[in-house]
């Protein structure tokens with residue numbers, strides 16, 4: 070029997086959980102038209118990630134595969150085209166256990182209409198859903214990176230920004246979407262939900278105030 074470099078039970082559990090969370094995220098409208106990718110760390114060297122091009126509203130356990138931390142396939146399937154954006158986070162932060170990426174209406178409009186290189190969420194009670202935030206008197210600065218089809222270059226740019234201390238919980242890619250990460254999948258989903266709702270609120274506020 071061939072020994073896998075990760076536990077089969079961990080891979081099955083991660084696949085089951087990712088399929089369920091994908092359907093939930095799709096239901097919120099944040100992963101349309103096969104967009105988005107999701108992952109869970111299996112151990113120091115491997116992660117479970119969505120295969121490329123899967124319909125997230127119909128996501129099944131068999132749509133998940135294993136990759137190493139260089140983004141290379143470690144089980145059957147074609148990994149997400151954006152796998153390097155997941156493995157960059159796992160490599161940089163040993164305590165990160167899950168990464169979720171979405172393509173919401175709010176993140177797309179906010180980053181396309183306003184040319185700023187960051188979006189600040191300030192004073193919201195819902196910020197307390199994020200790890201490390203204990204009061205509404207808080208501020209989260211979310212960096213915005215320009216979109217590119219060169220995912221390796223984008224992963225390097227994100228890594229360089231993190232070396233400078235930017236991007237504590239999430240970052241945005243202009244006209245593309247949101248990446249967020251946390252210690253495990255439930256915490257990452259909670260954070261994603263808070264951020265997507267806050268980005269939608271931020272968009273509404275900007276529209277109402279005509280800025």
Ligand SMILES: CSCCC(=O)C(=O)COP(=O)(O)O
Nearest residue numbers: 103104105106121122149150
């Ligand atoms: C149809 S969305 C374009 C690709 C993308 O941005 C995305 O999130 C999905 O890519 P994947 O390879 O993970 O399916």
Ligand SMILES: [Zn+2]
Nearest residue numbers: 104105151246
């Ligand atoms: Zn994407």
